[in-house]
Amino acid sequence: MQITVLSGKGGTGKTTVSTNLALSLPNVQFFDADVEEPNSYLFIKPDFADKSKSVLRKIPEVDQEKCTSCRACVDFCEYNALAMLGDEVLVYPEVCHSCGGCKHICPEGAITEKDKEAGEINWDLEVTEELEYWQGKMKIGEESSVPIIEELKEEIKPEKNVVMDAPPGTTCPTIEAAIDSDYCILVTEPTPFGLHDLKMAVEVVEELGKPYGIIINRAEEGENEIIEDYAAENNIDILLKIPFQRQIAELYSDGIPFVEELPEWKEKFQEVFADIQAVVE
Amino acid sequence: MKIVVTAADDNGLKAKLDSRFGRASYFAFVDTKDDSVEFIKNDAKNASSGAGVQAAQTVADTGADVLISGNIGPKAFDGLSRTDLEIYSGPEESIQKVIDEYQLGNLEQLESATKSAHAGLN
Numbered sequence: 001m002q003i004t005v006l007s008g009k010g011g012t013g014k015t016t017v018s019t020n021l022a023l024s025l026p027n028v029q030f031f032d033a034d035v036e037e038p039n040s041y042l043f044i045k046p047d048f049a050d051k052s053k054s055v056l057r058k059i060p061e062v063d064q065e066k067c068t069s070c071r072a073c074v075d076f077c078e079y080n081a082l083a084m085l086g087d088e089v090l091v092y093p094e095v096c097h098s099c100g101g102c103k104h105i106c107p108e109g110a111i112t113e114k115d116k117e118a119g120e121i122n123w124d125l126e127v128t129e130e131l132e133y134w135q136g137k138m139k140i141g142e143e144s145s146v147p148i149i150e151e152l153k154e155e156i157k158p159e160k161n162v163v164m165d166a167p168p169g170t171t172c173p174t175i176e177a178a179i180d181s182d183y184c185i186l187v188t189e190p191t192p193f194g195l196h197d198l199k200m201a202v203e204v205v206e207e208l209g210k211p212y213g214i215i216i217n218r219a220e221e222g223e224n225e226i227i228e229d230y231a232a233e234n235n236i237d238i239l240l241k242i243p244f245q246r247q248i249a250e251l252y253s254d255g256i257p258f259v260e261e262l263p264e265w266k267e268k269f270q271e272v273f274a275d276i277q278a279v280v281e
Numbered sequence: 282m283k284i285v286v287t288a289a290d291d292n293g294l295k296a297k298l299d300s301r302f303g304r305a306s307y308f309a310f311v312d313t314k315d316d317s318v319e320f321i322k323n324d325a326k327n328a329s330s331g332a333g334v335q336a337a338q339t340v341a342d343t344g345a346d347v348l349i350s351g352n353i354g355p356k357a358f359d360g361l362s363r364t365d366l367e368i369y370s371g372p373e374e375s376i377q378k379v380i381d382e383y384q385l386g387n388l389e390q391l392e393s394a395t396k397s398a399h400a401g402l403n
Contacts (some may be wrong), residue, residue, distance in 0.1 A: 029377065080325070080328060080332070080334040082330025083334050083360050084341075085337060085338065085341050085360040085363045086341075086364045088363065090359075095330045095331040095356075122353065195377055270342060
């Protein structure tokens, strides 16, 4: 069972929801796929020690001897990673998306591929008896986080309860984190901005054909209607409301997952998980 | 001599220099022999990434001798430095004024990028 936690808007509470959910369940494998700025380690506090490996991606290398300056590769590259300047094809690795297209299109066979480090993966197989932790981290200067998320997903163990903290937004990295999941939790907040970006996230999961439900973070009586009305109109389940409460905010700012101090919330997250299981099965 | 100036609009020699290189609106291609000016639309203006690289390619392909812009990033500068093009920094004035200043020797020739690397439309 794989649950991906996403939200259109950043800062709505993906990490709050995913870490507290993970700490409430047995047999969990947690993935921080927000690889541009992974921060769930602040709450889960894994011990990476020396458990780290590089994520490599392919970039083109041009054999200038074989190159006839035909520019087929330059014209092909959608990302402007190649240019024909001063009679040589120049490669700009930072903007290359590693699609491999230039290699195929070159009529002279002048392009081969070599590895470039895109990021790294860290892990702790025993944060607690019930929790295994994995994190991807993108290298500074890289433009696409997708290769790191792809590599991270290779580590998924199907027998585990997988909780994946997705990157914010509704673009390729978020889709990469959600595309193989069994269920998506959409985290939002009861504001017009929260609703706007929730609608974008809904469009994504609808397109992916995933079952999904909403968790309202910073929920407040008198404010929740903006999300509740939308959910009711569109027949979307609201799985949980996490109140806008000083104690929860203070625990967050101290790096303490609130289920650890407020154990009644563990039960609530377990109920959410049971509801999700019922939908998936 | 053939000079390319990054331009914010295509209003002949009255057009204003665009201080951005990769995301300039136009490239004004000026031939000083007869002061003729031709505008090339910059296709890289709204590129999601690699605008500087694509713009460098466009400018290099014109076969100009000199490029005058405001700021130029490291990818474009590195690429253009492999060509014979000389790169100058000019003020946000009309193309006519910029060309005059260049011919008077008042513009600074750039030896390195004026901006550090950044991603996307920032």
